[in-house]
Amino acid sequence: MESKTTPLLDNQLCFALYSTGLAMNKVYRKLLRKLDLTYPQYLVMLVLWERDGVTVSDIGARLFLDSATLTPLLKRLETAGLVARARSNLDERQVVVSLTDAGRAMARDAAAIQEQVLCAAACPPDDLAALKRQLEQLRGKLAADS
Template identity: 70%
Template sequence: MSEKSSTEGLQPPRTLDGQLCFALYSANLAMGKVYRQLLAKLDLTYPQYLVMLVLWERDGVTVSELGDRLFLDSATLTPLLKRLQAAGLVARNRSTSDERQVIVTLTDEGRALQAKAADVPVDLFCAMSCDIETLGSLKQQLEMLRGNLADSTK
């Protein structure tokens, strides 16, 4: 945790609307609604979309690399990957150099889905109705907050 002296005398808000966590939670719910609509045409859930984004950036990553990148543990990631594999979008194979590792690769269908998903970020940007500078600043602040919170639990 950060130094207590910097928070001395601070009176944290005690109402629901005064809570930062509620603002984050409710914004996440609203964003999830928009993503559900946008991803329905791709037949993807939001977590599946995130996996596909990682694989479209770099195909052939290990399950542990995916988990690290998405902040997900293997118990959450494995069923998600099984569903993507059943949908024909990814393949999972044991590494030839280290049998303990599972490598996730895109199928031809998974690669083709990238073109179909190309408008998702643009459509989301339009739904947010904010200028690019505001969104960039907000993203940077949230990443800093995420890092600070992660550091506080070490």
């Protein structure tokens, strides 16, 4: 017999977020295969396409990742010839990440990905924008409590 206090998987917000994240990553994995990027690498590239020449700590803050997670990602992107890392002239402790010509050129190939994800979601753009805002608010509240 089921107790009213027994937690049910289908009632868990965390599982809805987790399983949706898995489904979203599956869509991105298929689309990013053409670019030979993983999803976390794609996120780093998005940051750099938006603003080139930023520090590792700036990238980490933007993506909510620590340097221990970012360093291997950046090394793989550097090995692939998409980014270059160099010590800052202003502060040797800082590492600045910049796009290479190949990394900048990849932005053109990646431009269609967002539209393809919207098509895969098969939701009205206004609904997706509202959902995104709600998730950002939730993330902010959860981060404030931790």
